[in-house]
Amino acid sequence: MLKLNHKQLDVWKASVDLVKEIYRITELFPADERFGITSQMRRASVSIVSNISEGLSRNTKLDIRRFLQIARSSLVEIDSQIEISLQLNFCNKEQIKVLEELSNRVFAMLTNMIKKYSE
Numbered sequence: 001m002l003k004l005n006h007k008q009l010d011v012w013k014a015s016v017d018l019v020k021e022i023y024r025i026t027e028l029f030p031a032d033e034r035f036g037i038t039s040q041m042r043r044a045s046v047s048i049v050s051n052i053s054e055g056l057s058r059n060t061k062l063d064i065r066r067f068l069q070i071a072r073s074s075l076v077e078i079d080s081q082i083e084i085s086l087q088l089n090f091c092n093k094e095q096i097k098v099l100e101e102l103s104n105r106v107f108a109m110l111t112n113m114i115k116k117y118s119e
């Protein structure tokens with residue numbers, strides 16, 4: 001594996017933790033959702049980490065900002081999917097506490113980074 005600087009950033013580490021938490025929670029979902037919301041949530045969570053990584057490998061602030069915005073949008077997508085999962089009783093509020101904390105933390109860090117690359 002490449003030894004790249006972005007892997008040392010808190011936002012990248014927290015995003016990896018978010019992926020692991022999404023996988024843990026979606027294991028609880030009904031088997032018939034494997035190709036539905038489970039797949040969608042897992043792909044969106046991996047998209048966050050991937051876009052952070054790709055964005056921080058870019059050379060211009062504009063490129064970096066765009067990838068960070070995409071990462072944040074994937075996080076918002078997950079938030080909607082969590083709400084749907086709660087309403088469908090695939091999980092409950094207690095089961096998603098860690099996910100909520102991680103999501104809020106990553107969202108705040110991405111927002112701050114986007115502002116930094118907007119200057």
